[in-house]
Amino acid sequence: MNLFWFNRGPLPGLRESSRLLAVPVVARGLRRIVIVGTSTSARSESLSDLVALLLIGGPIALLLVSLTAYWVAAAALAPVEEMRLMAAAVSATRPGQRLPVPPSDDEIGRLGTTLNAMLERLEEALAHERRFVADASHELRTPLAILKAEVDLALSRGRSPSELTAALASVAEETDRLVRLADL
Secondary structure (H helix, E strand, C coil), X not given: CCXXXXXECCCCCCCCCEEEEEEEEXXXXXXXXXXXXXXXXXXXXXXXXXXXXXXXXXXXXXXXXXXXXXXHHHHHHHHHHHHHHHHHHCCCCCCCXXXXXXXXXXXXXXXXXXXXXXXXXXXXXXXXXXXXHHHHHHHHHHHHHHHHHHHHHHHCCCCXXXXXXXXXXXXXXXXXHHHHHHHC
16 A cells, blocks of 8 residues: 655645645545645644753753762772772881771772782781891891991000001901892
8 A cells, every 4th residue: 555645835724834644545446545634733843842851851861860870980989989098098007907898799899809918918028128127237237346346446546566457357357248248
């Protein structure tokens, strides 16, 4: 069946545009075309209302959706912010301090676990460094004390050349010991 739609300007007797539908029919052996029409003013008004609604409601809806998305994102990232604040407060003077880890096994929980493991490794490295510095300090103190005593002794008045030679030999020996320590 062939249907023909067409828009037309005002029909005789009407002042507004209209839309017509023409349908070919065969009745009693005669071919005829039945034409029906309606005014397009209601459709135009509906389209105008839709445009106004979209122009006014669209930005409002966009603003509401944006605010809601911001609120949801902020709520979802609150544990990350809490971790960030705790990480900023972590210091070498308070060992054993850890970040709060949410009980969930999601990205945030795994991030907290990873950061806490990193803090553990950093604490171990810091403790190792402190032990090394303490050991090195102890190892350096003895040769330095001997050097100081020998130099003070050599500088005191009334020392014989053999005493000065012995003091310089001791200084050379302790200096060699310090060089060996530095080469470790």
